[in-house]
């Protein structure tokens with residue numbers, strides 16, 4: 001049996017958690033050979049998010065330092081599954097699609113699977129200004145990183161846990177999502193992007209969209225022009241010639 005850690009960051013999402021937890025098809029996943037562990041990362045909530053998550057049978061990871069990236073880093077550190085799956089705690093992401101997404105991961109031998117929410121069928125679930133912002137950020141991201149990812153901001157990923165441990169991702173806030181995708185593709189992991197349904201948010205909006213958009217643009221440029229640290233750099237020392245040190249990069 002393989003293990004699946006579902007990591008969900010949550011900042012004051014107590015009202016949404018019952019619906020989010022109910023949408024995880026645990027029985028079907030177990031029948032399909034996955035031992036499922038749900039980790040809710042309580043990111044300094046003041047509405048009882050942690051207690052609600054515990055009562056619903058999730059493991060709770062406490063990360064008092066606010067920020068989407070901080071929350072994910074704490075969740076990934078605590079996760080023990082062979083595979084990690086993610087999504088927001090606000091009822092927008094289709095956890096019920098996990099069997100299909102896991103199938104794509106395993107059948108196609110993908111290491112990092114990301115998802116695309118920007119299809120026409122999801123238009124009603126996203127504010128027009130957010131949709132425009134998402135398209136602009138995704139276009140800039142594709143141009144800078146030369147990967148084929150259509151939705152650089154999607155928060156639903158399914159990936160093998162070793163991928164995370166081989167990457168260096170620094171963002172503490174919302175740019176974590178694009179940085180993770182760009183780091184994984186730059187590092188040469190086998191990746192794929194599949195369309196998903198996206199649903200109307202439950203509960204209160206927390207995101208400062210303009211601030212997050214500007215921060216994400218700055219992160220994209222900074223990431224593109226920093227040294228390619230996410231690649232594995234192998235140092236080959238030639239023992240016959242003690243003075244010779246050759247460096248080769250494995251993409």
Ligand SMILES: Nc1nc2c(ncn2[C@@H]2O[C@H](COP(=O)(O)OP(=O)(O)OP(=O)(O)O)[C@@H](O)[C@H]2O)c(=O)[nH]1
Nearest residue numbers: 009010011043066067068071088089090205206207
């Ligand atoms: N905005 C924000 N969300 C956080 C933070 N820490 C954890 N989260 C959770 O991270 C997930 C994504 O945050 P959202 O505010 O939904 O961001 P978004 O999906 O871009 O914005 P919406 O369109 O409002 O859903 C949610 O489950 C939040 O509860 C944080 O510091 N800020």
Ligand SMILES: [Mg+2]
Nearest residue numbers: 088090092201
């Ligand atoms: Mg959200």
